[in-house]
Amino acid sequence: MEAPQARLRAAERAENFPVALRVLPARYRRNLVAVYDVVRVIDDLGDEDTGAADRDRTAQLRDFAADLATVWTGSPPRSPVLRRLVPTVRDCDLPQEHFDRLIAANLQDQRVGRYETWDELLGYCELSAVPIGRLVLAVFGVPAPAGSAIERESDAVCTALQLLEHWQDVGEDRGRGRVYLPAADLAAFGVPESALDAPAIDAPAIDAPASSPALRALMAHETGRAVAMLDDGAALVGRLRGWARLAVAGYVAGGYAAADGLRRAGYEVLGGSPGTRRSDVARHLLTRLVFPTRMRSTS
Template identity: 60%
Template sequence: MSGSRGTGRSRAAEGAENFPVALRVLPRELRVALRAVYDVVRVIDDLGDEPGPVARSGTETNTGDTAGRRVARLNAFATDLGLVWAGGLPDAAVLRALVPVVRERGLTQDPFDRLIAANLADQRVERYETFADLLGYCALSAVPIGRLVLQLFGVDAPAGSPVEQRADAVCTALQLLEHWQDVAEDRARGRVYLPADDLRVFGVAEADLDAPRATPALARLVRYETDRALELLGTGAAVVADLHGWARIAVAGYVAGGRAAGDALLRVRGDVLGGLASTRRRDVLRHLVVALASARSAPARFSQASTVRSTP
């Protein structure tokens, strides 16, 4: 349920993200469906980020790369993606694997289109002036993931419903926490997701992001942004109690992964340049237990908050 950031690279990348928390405990048919979606998300992300060809993406380029070439690759993949719903046969292997999942689970095209739009935005927007601007980007890069997860589990979450709003908050918070963990990596790609007005308020220059260790001001800013993301995660975490069966377990896993990412950022005291803010599995498990226990003890808020096709 984390945001967009395929296949060969995605398997290696899974170990560092909270997505596989759900994969390891779900029944096989749900794991297969989630992997099919995850692989497409990773290919979209790679097409927007990587300097060379992406394995099995169906869109190869020369190793010399420019934003223009990445835009061309993303647009080509978007055309191929449309065939999944148009009844054609996509070229990309990951899209061919997605076809049966779309048919069986009723997935819509819009969330995937939004993810492509987020990566297209990355080719022309490298800075965000305000936190509100960044949240607008997360609406493209993160929110679609949660909506796909809800669709995969057959959750009844009409547009604008409390369930959808809480899931959106969780996904946005996860994306923000990922950005704060990846400040150095994003800077190396020429991108700064820390809002410019926050940089100014905390007295942080962009050049400070190139240092081997965070300045005290940068560390304070990262802690501030971490607290803000965790607060947003807390507002959305109530969605776990809205869900049932495997959907509850999976989304609780995502919430737990986000809280553990926050733990990692606070453990390095905001120094995301000099210390690796890596999420610890034991922290994820600890938060998972708490999330599920809280959901079980929460009073029912809706008579029909969600329905799921598979239950444990």
């Protein structure tokens, strides 16, 4: 079942980054939110604990994909979020391909719950994260030719954002039967999968962290990798102009703020998702706008 507007707006507010900064002109805000809502619904169909079996989620995703295709064929979509997407697709000339890859990522989630290596995980992010950056650039009319610096840096930023979200949600993902931490890294740090189980809700409160020292060391390592990727992509802010620069700076700032939250929590990822402070987002946003060519995080 599709999320109602109130739930979509609550999900938007909970993101690490500002989806559509309030200072943006109405046209850009409207189009960014239209894209976000479709992305959110796709993720909800693939992720939400509604009691649906994987095969049922697969059927729902395929049904939504068929409805999604009508946005480009001219038939009226059944889904309200897709009906709201139609004028955005026309206004920004958005290609169907990027949305199809997001569907493919969530279909993959129904049959793949483990990644052996870092490269395999990055292959998943090619489907689950990279298309979102391409859509954002299209909303602002920014050309991103294949192999260009803009394309590479956008891909790096979006992949880093996806990874940091996974690192915040290790326990939650484990509860869904998914482990995004590469098996090779778990083995290298001596972390068995059982160490990823979040404490039971009715377990007695204790002072010790729920995450083992080995898991926290692994999370520090993985957070560092994601931040290094974000550093590599942050130069994108300096290549952009106008409203696109401000919006993308907000996304980059959200990534750095998420990393701040993980560090602040001591990489404790099982006792609840480490929060992202809006003050950190604002601080990093200002830094990226004033020093757009700074390549390394100063946090």
